[in-house]
């Protein structure tokens with residue numbers, strides 16, 4: 001797996017700190033998250049302590065340090081979605097999946113990410129599960145949606 | 155994405171006959187060809203599909219597949235063109251059909267199931283009226299009978315579309331179509347005829363103010379950066395759009411990326427730099443893809459690169475993806491982020507225009523600000539001045555969302571009244587509910603209520619009501635929305651997004667959030683003392699607000715108390731209701747709801763008791779049940795379960 005990290009690194013000049021974020025984004029794009037070993041490799045390449053890189057990556061919302069679930073849920077918690085009761089959806093998802101925002105279920109099936117406005121407020125509240133969108137969500141219907149993914153995989 | 159369409163002209167032709175021809179009127183034969191590029195006249199039927207993010211989420215992707223299937227099944231010849239969005243989100247997926255000789259007709263909510271019906275009608279020259287949005291006016295084409303004009307719909311009639319003039323009309327990926335609508339001619343004219351100072355002057359004269367929220371005069375900012383002595387300067391386009399309810403900048407990029415790009419390049423020329431960055435939110439995948447393609451096309455046309463058309467001007471545009479932090483919308487934080495650091499704001503002065511990216515003079519401008527530039531050079535600064543009102547020239551893009559009938563993005567002259575926006579373009583409140591307030595400017599903004607809804611939407615008027623324009627997001631709230639809960643949402647957001655550098659911002663906003671949590675939460679046992687605590691908490695909000703405002707380093711902290719102050723000003727009674735009566739009349743603060751069972755209606759069916767997560771419902775079969783108030787958390791499950799409407803809210 002470190003091969004791919006090297007390929008990514010080779011696209012950037014050595015030792016240029018302003019390339020750090022684009023490099024981390026490319027790695028996350030490739031693997032879905034930032035593993036410890038890839039961060040160490042980036043640190044060596046840019047001549048920075050790896051603690052600095054972790055410090056930077058944890059500052060931003062989009063870097064993850066754990067893989068995504070097989071079904072990655074992006075739930076919108078922008079303003080419009082909030083006023084149409086997105087927090088109820090977060091609660092329902094929490095109850096059903098036993099995970100909170102930023103977490104992954106123990107079986108690795110579902111992970112949950114909260115995002116700000118997906119740009120389709122007229123369909124609020126809404127969520128994206130991998131490439132599918134579920135719109136105008138109703139807290140009562142959440143269990144069925146999740147079950148349909150579980151059944152689909154069986 | 156299949157965005158190739160039939161274009162009757164090539165690059166050489168467009169460059170030599172259009173871009174490099176500086177006369178105001180192009181020769182008739184050129185115009186004639188451009189008309190074809192603009193599809194003012196078509197040989198074959200053309201079907202347009204809006205595939206902006208909003209359209210795609212509404213199902214435009216499936217509609218597109220269905221269109222292609224429809225055509226190939228029937229062996230019909232037609233061009234299929236992907237466009238950006240119309241801005242009328244509630245009507246997505248929108249498709250438009252243009253038949254040879256006839257005007258272009260727009261259809262609403264065309265999901266894949268409805269598509270065959272719409273096309274069957276059109277190909278038989280019978281407009282399926284129930285799906286029609288409207289037709290476009292055109293002097294040379296035959297009108298459809300009994301089809302309304304799209305420009306006369308309430309959503310469109312008060313709009314003045316300059317920034318959005320190509321939205322939903324052209325293929326955003328086609329540089330040819332952009333050029334055919336007059337695009338990139340301002341740019342070539344500018345770099346060939348004007349000095350840097352003259353460009354700054356023209357923009358200053360137009361009165362254009364920054365659309366990122368602050369409203370600073372754009373031309374003035376450019377001048378500062380241009381005057382500072384430096385071996386390198388930078389232009390930085392702020393496409394981070396960090397307001398959690400905003401999407402107008404994204405839609406701009408998805409619908410007409412070349413307009414932004416042209417603005418970026420002209421601005422770079424004005425300040426005398428060869429390097430421009432566009433910092434765009436990483437999760438704007440569709441927009442990033444379109445922007446990257448636009449940059450490639452512009453490079454291919456020689457509009458980017460070395461010595462552009464012999465002018466001596468060099469320009470390169472670099473796209474940077476913002477990894478998600480609200481504070482990175484703040485210019486100095488964005489600069490740190492591009493430098494590869496944590497996005498923490500720096501003290502100002504020095505302003506970025508003096509010392510910014512890598513310590514060099516840097517102009518940061520918003521997407522909408524820069525998208526205004528090409529038209530200012532096309533039509534002149536006086537034209538721009540004549541739009542809008544005295545204090546705020548030009549137009550403004552606004553997002554209408556929340557509890558309003560017509561949701562979407564509109565562009566109106568500055569100074570249009572908030573009432574007209576909501577009840578005119580927005581078409582009022584759905585479902586006979588009553589208007590409560592409109593939240594303007596997101597986490598840095600405030601509320602406008604029924605009492606002052608007549609105020610004009612411009613920088614100064616809003617500021618006089620304590621509302622910060624911000625990104626132009628308007629979230630309409632009706633009687634079912636709770637103001638307290640909305641402010642709590644913003645505090646929660648701000649508190650999580652504070653970069654942590656300043657103690658008042660970091661700790662003060664957390665303290666504010668606690669106050670809101672307290673007044674919306676049911677304490678374990680209620681006595682006079684707890685009411686006093688809540689009351690004191692709210693009293694404290696005002697002094698907290700002024701400390702946070704005065705002592706925070708950046709706009710995030712300085713403006714964080716705005717929703718609090720604004721809600722305290724207009725919605726005192728709602729605070730009182732939450733504090734003293736322990737009630738949320740909108741029913742949003744769930745923990746404040748008290749449920750009880752009506753003994754007359756309860757049949758003792760036992761449906762509710764096992765469903766209660768707190769085991770708060772007791773009783774015996776066939777006798778009325780009872781809710782133990784101390785245990786009930788107000789979740790409302792029993793309320794939904796009861797078939798006899800025996801469970802009521804206090």
Ligand SMILES: Cc1cc2nc3c(=O)[nH]c(=O)nc-3n(C[C@H](O)[C@H](O)[C@H](O)COP(=O)(O)O)c2cc1C
Nearest residue numbers: 364365366392395396483484485519520523709710
């Ligand atoms: C917390 C915070 C968030 C901001 N977010 C944005 C944003 O998303 N987009 C934007 O253009 N400006 C944003 N700004 C304003 C920028 O700092 C800056 O003033 C603006 O980009 C300047 O461009 P303009 O003069 O064209 O408005 C934000 C400011 C603060 C304090």
Ligand code: SF4
Nearest residue numbers: 653655656659708711
């Ligand atoms: S005001 Fe808040 S966000 Fe801004 S620099 Fe200070 S702590 Fe950071």
Ligand code: SF4
Nearest residue numbers: 766786787789790792
């Ligand atoms: S509202 Fe919820 S907690 Fe209260 S009685 Fe009903 S089910 Fe139980």
Ligand code: FES
Nearest residue numbers: 076078081117118
């Ligand atoms: S707030 Fe959720 S889509 Fe806009």
Ligand code: FES
Nearest residue numbers: 208239241242243
């Ligand atoms: S129509 Fe494009 S954002 Fe909704």
